[in-house]
Amino acid sequence: MKLKRYRLEVSFEWLLSEVGTMHWADFTAQRLAETREGPYVSCSGITPSGDFHIGHLREILSAEMIHRACLDAGLDSRYIFIVDSMDPLRRVYPFLSEDYQQYIGCPLAFIPAPDSDGRPSSDGRSYAEHFLEPFLQALAEIGVFPEVIMNHLTYADGLFAEKIDSAIEYANEIKEIIESISGRELDDNWFPYKPLGSDGSMDGVTVTGYEKPYVHWTDKNGNSGSADIRKAEGKLPWRIDWAARWGIHGVTCEPAGKDHGAAGGSFDTGLPICRILGSSPPEKMVYEWIQVKGAGPMSSSSGNTIGPLETLSIVPPEILRYIIARSKMNRHIEFDTGGMMFVIADEYERLVANPPKKKEGMSKRKEISVDTRLAARRLSQTERGFEPKGTISFRHLAMLAQIKNSDTDIWNSLRNSGHLSGEPHKALQQRLLRMRNWIRSIHFPEDARIHIRNKIDDEVREKLSEEQKKFLKKLAIEFGKIDWTEDLISSTIRNTASEFGIEGRESYTVLYWAMLGRNNGPKASALLLEIGLEDAIDLLNS
RNA sequence: GGGCCUGUAGCUUAGUCAGGUAGAGCGCCGGGCUUUUAACCCGGUGGCCGUGGGUUCGAAUCCCAUCAGGCCCGCCA
Numbered sequence: 001m002k003l004k005r006y007r008l009e010v011s012f013e014w015l016l017s018e019v020g021t022m023h024w025a026d027f028t029a030q031r032l033a034e035t036r037e038g039p040y041v042s043c044s045g046i047t048p049s050g051d052f053h054i055g056h057l058r059e060i061l062s063a064e065m066i067h068r069a070c071l072d073a074g075l076d077s078r079y080i081f082i083v084d085s086m087d088p089l090r091r092v093y094p095f096l097s098e099d100y101q102q103y104i105g106c107p108l109a110f111i112p113a114p115d116s117d118g119r120p121s122s123d124g125r126s127y128a129e130h131f132l133e134p135f136l137q138a139l140a141e142i143g144v145f146p147e148v149i150m151n152h153l154t155y156a157d158g159l160f161a162e163k164i165d166s167a168i169e170y171a172n173e174i175k176e177i178i179e180s181i182s183g184r185e186l187d188d189n190w191f192p193y194k195p196l197g198s199d200g201s202m203d204g205v206t207v208t209g210y211e212k213p214y215v216h217w218t219d220k221n222g223n224s225g226s227a228d229i230r231k232a233e234g235k236l237p238w239r240i241d242w243a244a245r246w247g248i249h250g251v252t253c254e255p256a257g258k259d260h261g262a263a264g265g266s267f268d269t270g271l272p273i274c275r276i277l278g279s280s281p282p283e284k285m286v287y288e289w290i291q292v293k294g295a296g297p298m299s300s301s302s303g304n305t306i307g308p309l310e311t312l313s314i315v316p317p318e319i320l321r322y323i324i325a326r327s328k329m330n331r332h333i334e335f336d337t338g339g340m341m342f343v344i345a346d347e348y349e350r351l352v353a354n355p356p357k358k359k360e361g362m363s364k365r366k367e368i369s370v371d372t373r374l375a376a377r378r379l380s381q382t383e384r385g386f387e388p389k390g391t392i393s394f395r396h397l398a399m400l401a402q403i404k405n406s407d408t409d410i411w412n413s414l415r416n417s418g419h420l421s422g423e424p425h426k427a428l429q430q431r432l433l434r435m436r437n438w439i440r441s442i443h444f445p446e447d448a449r450i451h452i453r454n455k456i457d458d459e460v461r462e463k464l465s466e467e468q469k470k471f472l473k474k475l476a477i478e479f480g481k482i483d484w485t486e487d488l489i490s491s492t493i494r495n496t497a498s499e500f501g502i503e504g505r506e507s508y509t510v511l512y513w514a515m516l517g518r519n520n521g522p523k524a525s526a527l528l529l530e531i532g533l534e535d536a537i538d539l540l541n542s
Numbered sequence: 543g544g545g546c547c548u549g550u551a552g553c554u555u556a557g558u559c560a561g562g563u564a565g566a567g568c569g570c571c572g573g574g575c576u577u578u579u580a581a582c583c584c585g586g587u588g589g590c591c592g593u594g595g596g597u598u599c600g601a602a603u604c605c606c607a608u609c610a611g612g613c614c615c616g617c618c619a
Contacts, residue, residue, distance in 0.1 A: 047619050262614030263546050490577050523579040
């Protein structure tokens with residue numbers, strides 16, 4: 001019986017990774033609709049023990065996208081974010097002062113937030129709130145608005161009481177499950193509930209008895225007391241807490257990081273424990289980690305985490321969502337704020353501008369691929385149901401932001417090129433702001449930086465034919481005769497080129513070699529205008 | 543020590559459950575367009591499917607071994 005169940009779970013897991021079927025979010029929604037009754041509750045859970053990092057976004061977005069897919073499929077769905085505020089402080093982290101030693105073992109909801117020096121502050125905010133707030137702010141920027149549930153309040157409201165009582169009643173069975181599935185050995189005085197001692201810490205507290213609803217204890221200081229299971233006076237150990245909350249909140253789907261998902265991990269023990277506690281668990285679903293790499297030369301020496309807020313100061317929110325939406329759950333994502341951003345942004349922009357369509361005679365496999373990409377496009381929108389329009393490209397903006405210091409000049413340029421009519425929309429202004437932040441940061445890839453030459457590179461000089469050299473010299477002379485406007489620059493280039501019998505394409509290539517040391521670049525006349533008449537003439541004569 | 547996931551073109555990857563000539567996007571090369579805002583359009587190049595065995599008429603796919611990267615089995619979420 002047990003074995004049979006296990007096989008089913010494995011098979012679901014396999015199907016989940018099988019994106020060939022369709023997008024994982026839509027697949028999961030469909031699967032949920034087929035296998036259980038609504039309402040459907042997608043859930044994420046994170047411990048606010050310190051700064052949130054980019055990896056947490058996968059936890060959040062995986063669940064949120066499944067929630068959206070449920071809504072899109074017409075299902076009754078909610079998305080909840082359970083903050084593990086009842087979890088204890090494990091140790092004094094590097095960013096905390098030694099003062100936190102006294103709080104080890106205490107729930108994060110009940111200890112003070114650190115101030116900028118890492119000391120306990122007295123502004124009344126809890127440690128949990130302190131780290132949660134900026135994260136929620138980041139989530140709002142990517143269009144994620146979860147129902148936030150502080151776990152310590154669920155304890156305080158007595159919602160855990162029944163589960164705690166059952167856990168104590170079935171303590172032996174639960175112990176057996178944990179020992180057999182995880183392979184761990186629990187010692188003899190193991191108890192499925194951890195009361196807080198006299199100093200508010202759950203470390204070193206020994207349970208001495210249970211009389212519903214009180215768990216009696218003695219702590220390391222020799223004090224004794226009783227914890228009311230209907231209040232936040234103690235908590236279930238993690239593996240049981242997780243299983244219990246599935247029942248309490250009616251969770252139907254909770255993607256878990258691969259640490260939980262590994263064989264013998266907390267997901268595997270959670271499933272049977274949840275059943276023992278009288279509820280039906282969600283099906284196993286595991287996502288891979290996001291790894292940060294190539295974040296620039298600084299990152300390797302100075303730690304390579306990047307926070308959601310820092311990420312969002314340089315990456316457009318829909319691109320961030322797309323990074324999650326385009327990847328299968330069981331694939332690593334190598335997060336890179338450098339050159340990879342261009343590649344992903346290009347891909348996203350193409351997908352937006354040119355949504356794939358099914359065609360007559362297309363193979364089944366290709367049709368599936370079309371569906372999957374359309375779903376990724378849909379789920380990347382910060383606003384559900386928003387139909388994105390093609391916009392100014394990421395690359396183009398990167399270039400403009402580098403050659404033009406004034407935002408006004410950029411808007412004018414975009415109007416000239418037909419990318420913009422009237423005043424820039426707020427979203428576009430934000431995009432430019434992020435782009436400027438990115439360019440200023442260490443993350444911006446070196447090879448995307450535009451380095452305007454003040455003299456022609458030696459290598460380039462060797463490549464140039466005599467004709468081409470003459471062309472550049474002549475161009476310098478002609479430039480000296482005109483008003484320095486884009487139109488005149490442009491026509492002068494063409495006129496001079498034809499004088500030398502150089503084709504249009506070649507004349508530009510030669511110019512780019514001279515100006516940038518590469519084959520192509522931003523519109524030559526615009527670039528020359530930015531360089532300025534004198535510098536341009538100097539360059540061409542060099 | 544035990545177990546799980548991943549390894550496919552220069553890059554990102556689809557295909558692996560149910561074995562049947564390895565698909566795509568980017569890059570690159572060529573052509574077209576011609577005021578080139580890294581644009582756009584068309585065409586092409588490119589893979590001993592980590593490695594070695596086995597099963598099979600036939601293996602990226604199944605089995606065994608092995609290498610590489612990551613993770614879990616320490617109440618750690």
